[in-house]
Amino acid sequence: MNDGSSVAQLAATLRDELIRYPEGAKLPASRVLVARHQVSPVTLSRAIATLAAEGLVTSRPGAGVFKATQQRRTGTAGDVSWQEIALAAHPPLGGVDPATRGAGAAGVLATLTSPPPEVIDLNGGYLHTELQPERALGAALARAGRRPGTWSRPPVEGLPELREWFARDIGGPGGTLAASDVLVAAGGQSALTTALRALAAPGAPVLVESPTYPGLLAAARAAGLRPVPVPVDADGVRTDLLAQAFEATRARLFVCQPLFHNPTGAVLAPQRRAEVLRIARAAGAFVVEDDFARRLVHADSPALPLPLAADDPDGVVVHVRSLTKAASPSLRIAGLSARGPVLERLRAIQVVDSFFVPRPLQETTLELVGSPAWAKHLRTLAGALRDRRTAVLTALAAELPALLPQRPPYGGYHLWLRLPDGSDEREAAASALRRGVAVTAGGPYFTAEAPAPYLRLSYVGTPGTAQLEDGVHRLRQALS
Ligand SMILES: Cc1ncc(COP(=O)(O)O)c(C=O)c1O
Incomplete structure (x- = not known):
């Protein structure tokens, strides 16, 4: 244990x-x-x-x-009821009322809450400790702790070697990204927040995929932005509708997860990749590319497309790559990359918000990704993710065949299950919890009413495949 x-x-x-x-x-x-x-x-x-x-x-x-x-x-020792009035009277942020801001945080907190130990976790968005490179992380932390200067102030943009590493990791060998195009951020959520705040003013629309990661919707709303949904299908965002959405809203920003999209798992189809960039360029808009799951590729995946940012000489793409998903939620380190004057805007927002990312964590990251243990971990992880995905799909085929997704994912950590019309997804999730398995209802992934009932199942939050199978079994009992 x-x-x-x-x-x-x-x-x-x-x-x-x-x-x-x-x-x-x-x-x-x-x-x-x-x-x-x-x-x-x-x-x-x-x-x-x-x-x-x-x-x-x-x-x-x-x-x-x-x-x-x-x-x-x-906590009722004093009288805190005055706060209700103070908080309600607080001017709404960018026209977004305080209640909505609270509800947005609830969407994020739901994904961060650990269920009680007796409940099987098919909800979690981060690797179970069994899948984390715990020893390599511990060794990297120890080595970083011994480096001279580890506790001194780093450059606000991040350690040069780490920026260099991100540039290579994102752009590939011979890629077009330079270390000077990269800022080190405190994880993906922080990088997304910086990008949203840098690229759109309060009250402005921001185009988002529909469905999408609730943490993005929450961050957009907290920044006073108006998320406008653009539907996603099995090939990623619908580019025909993206063009229409830009025209209708005059938005200057679109946030996209081209690889192993959360929650649908979709990979943006090759012909749509160029389209996204062309449409955004024509609209004079930025594309924020949330490349959160690239290192969660499964061992049986075909070759992956490069990030959109690798093929973007005109600086349309602002790219986010976090290390939390493939390593540990506490390795809160991400690369936030962009070309052109926008980088200075991003840098300014980040510095004002949080100065810089703690140096010990940056040094630890350098020690980790520079050691042979990192490549080994990614290989082991890819094999484990393939096995887990296969175990969940096999269990679903046996227990709930009607819910089997049409395209099995070959990356990411989740399945997006369409429930039969008329199902109550919240009741389904609540009933599953009563049976001892935590799954996520689809509603919070949509900006408004969901077009259909869904459940999201994660396969990285359990110690092994046996709990996944048991979890699917309990889910069937809950749904019947
Ligand atoms: C699509 C997506 N982007 C970004 C994040 C933020 O991750 P982190 O802040 O841990 O890097 C998450 C976390 O669940 C996510 O699902």
Whole structure:
């Protein structure tokens, strides 16, 4: 068992035990809990910290750990009701009302919430620790920690060697991207937010694929932008409708995931790639290319198309590539690349928002991607993703054949399942959770009402394939 899950399991056990304690009661001493639950002192203190963060216990150094009182748990010690008025009276951001901003955050938080340990996670958007290069990350962190200057201030654009690495990684050998075209950002979400804010003013429309990643919709709304949907089919965004959308809205920005699109898994068809760039260029608009899943290619994939940014001399594309998906959600490092004066705009927004990305994380990334362990990890991951996809599809074929997707994905980490007309996807997801499997309802992936009911199934959030099969089995029970 890995550390994270043993902490979560112990926290869950202690949470149950707490029910039997009266308020303010002292918990048994640490050594008693360590012996009783057969865990290390570190695991125990992390589990206690989890409960303390949830407001369930309070820790008094030297005295012990106590069950929190009702007053502490609900946080009603003072009178915070004035905040309701203050928050409601706050001027809406770019014409977007505060309630919408809250709802947008809920969409993102849903994808970041870990289900309880007994629930099979077919919702998660990041690799389970079993799939992460944990040892290589640990070794890279240790080496980075020993580098002289690791804790000094990096250049605001990012470490030159890391920018160089991103330029090569994105553009390929002999590619057209230079290190000076790359900024190091704190993960994809941050890079997308910077791009949205740099390229469109509050109140402006931004064209987005429909469906699309809820975190993008949330970031756009938080920046005061108006997301305008452009439908996606099995070949990626519908370019005929993209041209119409530019004309109707006069938007200057389109956000696109050409590879292993989240949630549909679509890969932009070759003839549409050039079309997207031509249409955007004609509209005088930028294309933000969210290349989030390139390193989640499966071992049986055909050769991948290059990023749109690799074939873009005129600087239409602003490219985002994050390392979180293929390594760890905590390796919050991304390359944000662009050609031309727009780079200065991106740099300015990023510097004002957050100065720079912490140097130790940049140094760790350099150590990781520069070691043979990185290429080895990507190969192992590609094989594991292929096996997991095959396991889910096989389970679906046996249990829920009507939901099998027409084109099996060869990259990414998810399946987009069309439910029968008239199904209630939220009820389906809730019922699945009651059966012990977490799946994602499709609604938050659309800017407005969903055209049909969907579920998204992720196959990277479980320790292995057995849980995937069990998860699909539980889903069938829930849906029947
Ligand atoms: C399509 C897409 N883009 C970007 C992100 C942001 O990822 P990160 O900020 O971890 O790089 C996600 C995360 O789920 C995603 O699904």
